[in-house]
Amino acid sequence: xxxxxxxxxxxxxxxxxxxxxxxxxxxxxxxxxxxxxxxxxxxxxxxxxxxxxxxxxxxxxxxxxxxxxxxxxxxxxxxxxxxxxxxxxxxxxxxxxxxxxxxxxxxxxxxxxxxxxxxxxxxxxxxxxxxxxxxxxxxxxxxxxxxxxxxxxxxxxxxxxxxxxxxxxxxxxxxxxxxxxxxxxxxxxxxxxxxxxxxxxxxxxxxxxxxxxxxxxxxxxx
Amino acid sequence: xxxxxxxxxxxxxxxxxxxxxxxxxxxxxxxxxxxxxxxxxxxxxxxxxxxxxxxxxxxxxxxxxxxxxxxxxxxxxxxxxxxxxxxxxxxxxxxxxxxxxxxxxxxxxxxxxxxxxxxxxxxxxxxxxxxxxxxxxxxxxxxxxxxxxxxxxxxxxxxxxxxxxxxxxxxxxxxxxxxxxxxxxxxxxxxxxxxxxxxxxxxxxxxxxxxxxxxxxxxxxxxxxxxxxxxxxxxxxxxxxxxxxxxxxxxxxxxxxxxxxxxxxxxxxxxxxxxxxxxxxxxxxxxxxxxxx
Numbered sequence: 001x002x003x004x005x006x007x008x009x010x011x012x013x014x015x016x017x018x019x020x021x022x023x024x025x026x027x028x029x030x031x032x033x034x035x036x037x038x039x040x041x042x043x044x045x046x047x048x049x050x051x052x053x054x055x056x057x058x059x060x061x062x063x064x065x066x067x068x069x070x071x072x073x074x075x076x077x078x079x080x081x082x083x084x085x086x087x088x089x090x091x092x093x094x095x096x097x098x099x100x101x102x103x104x105x106x107x108x109x110x111x112x113x114x115x116x117x118x119x120x121x122x123x124x125x126x127x128x129x130x131x132x133x134x135x136x137x138x139x140x141x142x143x144x145x146x147x148x149x150x151x152x153x154x155x156x157x158x159x160x161x162x163x164x165x166x167x168x169x170x171x172x173x174x175x176x177x178x179x180x181x182x183x184x185x186x187x188x189x190x191x192x193x194x195x196x197x198x199x200x201x202x203x204x205x206x207x208x209x210x211x212x213x214x215x216x217x218x219x220x221x222x
Numbered sequence: 223x224x225x226x227x228x229x230x231x232x233x234x235x236x237x238x239x240x241x242x243x244x245x246x247x248x249x250x251x252x253x254x255x256x257x258x259x260x261x262x263x264x265x266x267x268x269x270x271x272x273x274x275x276x277x278x279x280x281x282x283x284x285x286x287x288x289x290x291x292x293x294x295x296x297x298x299x300x301x302x303x304x305x306x307x308x309x310x311x312x313x314x315x316x317x318x319x320x321x322x323x324x325x326x327x328x329x330x331x332x333x334x335x336x337x338x339x340x341x342x343x344x345x346x347x348x349x350x351x352x353x354x355x356x357x358x359x360x361x362x363x364x365x366x367x368x369x370x371x372x373x374x375x376x377x378x379x380x381x382x383x384x385x386x387x388x389x390x391x392x393x394x395x396x397x398x399x400x401x402x403x404x405x406x407x408x409x410x411x412x413x414x415x416x417x418x419x420x421x422x423x424x425x426x427x428x429x430x431x432x433x434x435x436x437x438x439x440x441x442x443x444x445x446x447x448x449x450x451x452x453x454x455x456x457x458x459x460x461x462x463x464x465x466x467x468x469x470x471x472x473x474x475x476x477x478x479x480x481x482x483x484x485x486x487x488x489x490x491x492x493x494x495x496x497x498x499x500x501x502x503x504x505x506x507x508x509x510x511x512x513x514x515x
Contacts, residue, residue, distance in 0.1 A: 004379065006223065008249045009263060011337045011374035011383075011400075012367050015270045018327030018342075019286075019439035021335040022384050022491075052386040055492045056437025058511060061330065076270075081330050108386040108490065131384025131392070132337040204254045 004152040014133045016075035023060030026129025031069020034113040034125040043118040045094045050103035050110040105138035143189040154199040157219040161192040178207045227471040234413035242365035245372030270334040271346045278322025286328040291440040295322035320347030320451040324444040337383040340439045344397035347451025369404035381479035385432035385491040388482025394450040395427035401454035411462045421467030421474045423457035431489035433496025436507035
């Protein structure tokens with residue numbers, strides 16, 4: 001059993017603007033995840049599509065969906081179909097590229113996003129839409145260093161600038177108690193140590209708020 | 223969360239609790255939010271479904287930006303008014319609701335994915351029929367959705383629900399199985415009969431390919447939901463009559479998974495094979511996206 005779907009609302013839901021849960025609602029979620037990881041409004045986004053996404057993104061509204069996610073719109077927001085124009089007005093340049101060949105993260109519904117502030121801040125996020133609006137994040141590249149999470153959300157990311165080991169121990173304990181920690185990994189990046197945690201259960205809104213207060217800049221992908 | 227249909231049915235049978243109650247309990251436990259919140263969320267989903275049906279079957283109906291789909295829920299509505307339908311008015315009312323929902327989806331309207339947007343009409347169709355035939359109140363319909371979701375969760379975790387990985391059988395097939403199982407509970411059947419209904423419904427749609435013309439969630443998706451709804455109702459009726467699937471539900475889901483994996487990529491939401499690959503399908507694609515598409 002894969003166990004990647006964790007709530008009855010993964011099946012009955014999301015409430016969304018059509019036409020496709022995987023190619024539209026899931027694409028909104030990938031855009032939103034990428035924006036959360038980037039942690040600021042990007043100036044430039046290049047979206048690389050693979051396989052089914054490359055073949056059918058136009059018909060499924062995947063372009064406006066990814067733009068909507070980057071803009072932070074929920075999947076049932078009436079502005080979703082207008083997101084590319086709204087992004088342009090907001091000064092975000094979003095481009096879409098249909099890539100040939102298989103997905104580098106091994107799923108037919110793949111979008112790999114390159115986000116940039118037009119200067120030094122660059123991040124790459126590889127997401128796939130696994131069905132019914134659910135997504136997985138299978139690759140993240142921050143400061144030139146690549147991470148490969150297991151995929152299913154929730155995923156928690158934290159950049160520890162002070163290399164404070166006891167702090168991270170506390171974070172891992174807190175995560176394990178609230179949402180069962182499945183796996184954690186760490187990579188040395190320019191600004192410190194980047195930690196990635198794969199969780200087995202969804203974090204509750206209260207727990208996310210608590211984490212954000214205690215660990216500045218923490219990213220909780222749900 | 224239940225790991226298998228066998229486990230779900232056995233728990234319900236032993237405890238004497240309705241399936242919907244067990245599924246609500248499991249959701250409350252795993253999400254950590256209160257029963258009231260979980261209930262309210264499902265109520266909002268039900269309201270979204272009802273609004274989509276109303277939107278699609280009122281006035282002139284809705285039409286997609288490409289013009290490929292739309293207005294057919296209205297045709298069914300008018301036909302029902304003027305004719306003695308062949309499949310019966312309740313069935314055609316269900317079909318009308320299913321078509322209306324997927325037309326709204328294709329027109330970029332707001333729907334509730336159940337389990338996906340492409341298969342979002344199947345459950346609203348079943349709901350329409352349950353309301354008409356059994357006069358169910360809102361509480362019973364919310365329970366219907368929990369039960370459908372609980373069965374769907376097991377399907378999603380063992381076989382998947384994306385057309386791109388499992389074909390249309392994973393979307394409309396799953397929705398139809400979920401609807402059949404939940405309809406049995408709504409009609410007063412036993413948990414085992416719910417499992418039989420799911421097995422029958424999934425077996426009937428096994429192998430269904432995902433072959434959208436021009437890659438759009440329009441043709442044949444809208445009409446496949448009509449069949450998903452009808453198949454759910456027929457399968458539920460058969461199970462309530464005491465008919466049994468020779469293959470247990472969990473094994474039907476295994477078959478769904480295996481068949482999905484055996485489908486070539488051209489028949490998994492790439493807009494290449496099946497109806498999408500026909501001369502007319504290709505011509506429509508060229509007309510919508512230009513010759514280079």
